[in-house]
Amino acid sequence: MSTLHTVNKSPFATNSLTSCLNHCREGDAVLMIEDGVYGGLSGTAVAEQVAAKAGSVSIYVLRPDADARGLAQERMLEGIEGVDYAGFVDLAAAHDRTQAWL
Template identity: 50%
Template sequence: MSMLHVVNKSPFEKTSLDSCLVYAKERAAILLIEDAVYAALKGTAFAEKVKTALKICKVYALEPDIKARGMDVAKVIDGVELVGYGEFVDLAATYDNVHSWV
């Protein structure tokens, strides 16, 4: 069974991403939206955790949320796939289950 994990809280304020990473398994995906997109940046305290997650599952970040926060998409960790709203919907439809981390 495949799972899409959706994280929307900043990893610098909440532990949602850390909790998600414990449960994300092979064939799973993590979608970073809203303030969680800060975890997708190179050079942050969470960059290594995201790189480790990329070894077992896919990691996506919502590009409109990155741009809305004035972040440079060129600074996104290699391997993190940027998606738009349409792809967000496609991901939700592709995976067997969707879990939102709050």
């Protein structure tokens, strides 16, 4: 059973992303939304941890939220895919359950 994990808080304000990554299992997916999209940036304090998980877990950012914050795709870590709202729905439908990290 796979899980879609959603993270909506900045990794610089809470430990939600770190906790999420520590609990993810192979085959799960992480979708960073709202201020959580900052977790996808390269060159940050959490970038190494996110990149290390990207091999066994699919990691996404909600592109409209990243765009609203002026975060271009080029600033994201390699291997992080941007999705739109329809992609969010597709991810939720493709996984057995969804876990929101608040």
